[in-house]
Amino acid sequence: MIRFGIIGTNWITERFIQGALETDQFILTAIYSRSEEKGKNFASKYNDPKVYTNLEEMVSGDQCDAVYIASPNSFHAEQAILCMNHGKHVLCEKPLASNATETQEMITVAKKNNVVLMEALKSTMMPNFTIMKDNLYKIGRIRRYFASYCQYSSRFDAYKQGNVLNAFKPEFSNGSLMDLGIYCLYPMVALFGKPDSVKAVGVLLSSGADGEGSMVMKYKDMDAIIMHSKITDSYLPAEIQGENGTMVIDKISVPYDVKIHYRDGSIEDLTRPQVHEPMFYEIQEFIGLVQSGQRESSFNSHANSLAVAEVMEEARRQIGLKYPADLA
Template sequence: MMIKFATIGTNWITQEFIKAAKEVSDFILTAVYSRTEEKAKEFAEKVGASLTFTSLEEMAKSDAIDAVYIASPNSFHAEQAILLMNHGKHVLCEKPIASNTAELQAMIEAAKRNNVVLMEAMKTTLLPNFQAIRDHVHKIGKVRRYFASYCQYSSRYDAYKQGTILNAFNPAFSNGALMDIGIYCLYPMVVLFGKPLSIKANSTMLESGVDGEGSIILDYGDMDAVVMYSKITNSYIPSEIQGENGSIIIDAIHTPTKVEIRYRDGRVEDITQSQTHHPMYYEAKEFIELIQMGKKESETNSHYHSLTTMDIIEQARKQTGIIFPADK
């Protein structure tokens, strides 16, 4: 069964998603949405979509669409997703799926009410090398620490320093380092280890009202987790899961391409899986298969995992004073 898609967002991430999703045999791109007709037509031509929409309501009503990939600014996710789900459309929503837990709860309720799939487009946890981590973590014995680092200097930070505040550093769009980058450290942790008992967060705030970088220590009782993230510096260190018998070394937590176990006795086991497809292929495939099988949520990128991750983010924001207009 072919699944007819529309997309919201005309940025590079949408282009990458379409490129990846076209590798899934049952994906077909039907329509694109943009606020202006000119941009919608230009993007549709670029990606090979036959229909364009400048009205979300009209797109939601269209019989030519089964599912929508949302890659608009974070602050628009909930409103757009709920509108689409209320018209029976399945929704794959770019991470972070919402601005806060209240929005996400409303989205989940809409998905259940309308009997449609809602899934957060978190690519990391559906990649072959993340599955390798899940399959082999038992080998390192009792886990005592999860450490994840993702620090990537944003190309938009130079503009920010020159006085131009682009979306990435604008709290109006529910943005900042924790929302954009930190989530890549937190979501895999939640899938592997569940909900922490407590958290302690620190952030470096920028004058625009978003965080430029930060770190969180999370208590799991018999283990702890440490995550570091940044949009204003780079880091070159790998991430690591430390167990009593050895450690799993992960080259890049957001898109792992090399994963190995280093045992205490000096042995090294390479558990890397070959990743033959575009990194976003796996989320598209998971989402399409859920629709085809009549399932309503992913077991990995589940509503619970998304809610737990968003709850951690919300706690961290409260502790460090990151407030969005969407919170009010």
């Protein structure tokens, strides 16, 4: 069993625990929350793990082996580094950090302390992503990758009423690119590597956060196009276009359905049934790394996380989006 501490008591933490409980190697032993009352209310749902309001106290003892971080993006680097310096393995929600500098520092600290550091990006761990990767050869020379994740945020209604919640506050390193665009970028980098060039446009809201944006990226023999938004919806599937056919993926953020449309009109259904919660697969990967002595995922690797951070930082530079963390 791997004893987990958790930072954050929000809806994504609930999803994480649901997925983790589908394994037989997870036990929740500690929760960090800034509010003791909120932490205890959360803990009461899960056999009352110990609640801490001091993070260093939680990670300095022997209460947990690993920590799952689901705090606001701007806290990821500082909290992960503290955990790793106390010998804890870290599974950190995407984006791993506010920028590439923080990402590199986290990687350096992980290696120094010989602990696992993995970005909790679920889609690249799901069964149908493996199917995508293993069947790319069938569509011939690849010429274009297209992905879209546009989902109107319920918090935008509050924003329009003058109540700016955390999702649209740049001080928390939040916004459309970091929260949703990364779901389009990470699979792209995992499949094709870091692009040679990046062109980005976006809409900045009055709060300073980005509401939506688009990117065009160039590789040697192909291009990549992504769209992301927290202020509009889109229902477009993702596509990987090759000279012999096109792979169509229902949702790049949670791929459940994968088909190849060949040029002769035939369609091959590659979809693999998925029996677990989407986050189960990233937890399974992380626990496997901890137990085997490996310190880095081959899917959500340090190199992939750093490349994605660099691409997002360049996109933010082009649209004029700066976070306080960039100035630290």
